[in-house]
Amino acid sequence: MTSDRTQPLAPAASLSHLAVNVSDLARARAFYEAVLGFKVFLDKSDDPKLPRIFGRISNAAVELILVKDPAPDAPPRPRQLGLAGMVFRVQDLDGICERLFTSGIVKVQHPKMFEGAKVLYVADPDGSFFELIEFPGDIQTPDEMW
Numbered sequence: 283m284t285s286d287r288t289q290p291l292a293p294a295a296s297l298s299h300l301a302v303n304v305s306d307l308a309r310a311r312a313f314y315e316a317v318l319g320f321k322v323f324l325d326k327s328d329d330p331k332l333p334r335i336f337g338r339i340s341n342a343a344v345e346l347i348l349v350k351d352p353a354p355d356a357p358p359r360p361r362q363l364g365l366a367g368m369v370f371r372v373q374d375l376d377g378i379c380e381r382l383f384t385s386g387i388v389k390v391q392h393p394k395m396f397e398g399a400k401v402l403y404v405a406d407p408d409g410s411f412f413e414l415i416e417f418p419g420d421i422q423t424p425d426e427m428w
Contacts, residue, residue, distance in 0.1 A: 299336070299343035300368050303352070305408050310346045311335055313407050316387055318370065320344065339370065352408075367403075368412040371423075375400045375416040399427060 304310035307327045314320035314337070323343075324336040333348035372378055375393045379402055382390045393402040393416070400416040421427050 299345050301345040301347055302368075302406070302410055303347050303349045303408075304406070304410075305349060305352055307333060307335055307346060307348045309407050311337075313387065314339070314344070314346065316385070317382070317404070318412075342368075342370075344368070367410070370412065370414055372414045372416055375402055375414060378402070378414060397428065 302310070311320065311322070318339045320337040320339050322335055322337040327333050327335055327348070335346045337344055337346070379390055379393055382388050382404070388404055390402065390404060393400045393414075395401075398418060402414045403411050404414065405411050417423075417427050
């Protein structure tokens with residue numbers, strides 16, 4: 283699409299929140315609380331139309347949405363088109379990896395290096411991936427890194 287427009291068609295003021303479809307709200311809540319420090323600010327798990335729980339992970343708002351009849355033949359995969367996952371910046375990824383491993387909550391592999399940053403991919407109970415990233419030194423954002 284080519285255009286002479288100088289303004290975006292839908293100018294976003296900010297990112298509102300991320301949404302994750304889950305098959306079991308209680309299990310997902312417990313997982314995200316234990317692993318990422320998910321702090322609930324709105325629990326609508328009893329909503330008959332759209333059961334969901336809103337919470338914060340650091341400064342990011344995250345919505346866990348109950349999918350009552352998930353398609354059995356469409357498991358989430360990191361290489362599918364569309365949203366690839368959530369990425370959280372952390373410090374001491376090696377220590378985090380060790381704590382995740384000893385907790386038994388999730389199966390983890392060793393962190394890998396990617397373009398100068400250390401990364402670890404983690405799957406939630408439904409197989410949705412998120413990434414933990416540790417930038418070197420005082421770097422805090424991708425635009426500072428790359």
